[in-house]
Amino acid sequence: MKQTITFIGAGNMAQALIGGLLADGHPSERLRAADPDPATRQRVGELGAIHVTDDNLEAVDGADVVVLAVKPQVIDRVLASIADALSPEAVVASVAAGIPVERLQRGLGGPRPVVRVMPNTPALLGQGATGLYAAPACSDEQRAAVRSLFGAVGAVVEVDDEALMDVVTAISGSGPAYFFALAEALARAGIDAGLPPDAARTLADRTAAGAGAMLADGETDAGTLRERVTSPGGTTAAALDQFSADGLPAIVARAVDAAIRRGRELGSAD
Template sequence: MSHSRIAFIGAGNMAASLIGGLRAQGLPADAIRASDPGAEQRARIAAEHGIQVFESNAEAIQGADVVVLAVKPQVMKTVCQALAPNLSGNPLIVSIAAGITCASLENWLGAPRPIVRCMPNTPALLREGVSGLYANGEVSAAQKTLAEQLLSAVGLALWLEEEALIDAVTAVSGSGPAYFFLLIEAMTAAGEKLGLPRDTAARLTLQTALGAARMAVASDVDAAELRRRVTSPAGTTEAAIKTFQAGGFEALVQQALDAAAKRSAELAEQLGQ
């Protein structure tokens, strides 16, 4: 990665997080370029990270070994079709746009190209994200390493054997932060109804969520075992867990993730046209 030149097409929040992560890992500023239609965003990225910025996508990708497509899915077709005549050599294309398949990207770019499609999530903004990555058949081993290093700059990067599994990644981790936020909302509201001041209920809930996540990440046993260890027979935790389960908690979670995965597949079909 230290000798690679990376161009970002789009310099929004996720691109900015990746750039910040790369710079923190020691990639020099002159190895990174970015383009964005917004003058204010270009100025902000240049000031924060010391990189070259461009209004023109074609200028940004000159000499790039890696081109990161970080634009909204709705404009990806237009952006790729305009980029196609300006792509020299055989740079790795990394797409972080939800719902755009490798086949659609190849079609819009006009030729088979090495493409890695990935699904990061919003905690990447704090470099605590997780991404599912899929490489098409044109990607070399060295390019796979580049893509993994790129996404590892903002968290955990996990490879997928099948592109269709991106929909499952979207359901589990891409959309996942919102599920935890919903639980945090609900627990805070419940604590308030039990008589706690809202601020106290919120702080108790947030710190509990953080502590539980850290315990699960650091543990050598799975979440089910951790749950059993804190659930005393006939105790308070068991009373709550039984109530969750009586309400069909596990089945509801499965239904929710199924719905998210189905919608991800539908969007891919719509956006790929």
């Protein structure tokens, strides 16, 4: 029998996960979603014959896995709303950025099986990259259940040190925005050099998508792919040399460090 999975918060990420689970054959009667917004509940209901409600207590009653797909700013209120209704065997998976296991367990009334999870927006297309950390209270079966759930929408990487979840957030959670920013800058450079705006955006966007597909293939690492495109003394080499001269690696390192620090600030705020 498939496990009963409940989503508290039924926005885009929850909808992507529900869609992935249904596509993988998870029974719709074993899926539940709770959200205060009627329009969101309607959209979730259109995904399949799953149980949708505005009552968190109703949604978590008897659930095997509870996914907290909510913003960090409301996590404490959500934890308080479900603590008394959770089954002792239920595993709670939180996607709230920066919120540590200790705070999650405190909000649930004590040590419980809790997993911190950081998916990213490409999960909406089934191309996600998710990092997770499972608290020691989790059994192997509970960890596997959460891995399988997020594996329905992409790749999953597990870390054994909770502090690394802030790094996961900075690399893959926030990472899509970095690539979008590069695509924007590349299109702008093309426009400034004379290309029509539509042509510049199409070339930049499709180049980013194609490069991402080559990386996602997994057979060749990024460095080797870069080398294959770079002929000595050619145009690509000239551009990459300029990146290096302008300090691109250091810029990226500082950006990731800023994201890590902000994640830790969010996690420490009560």
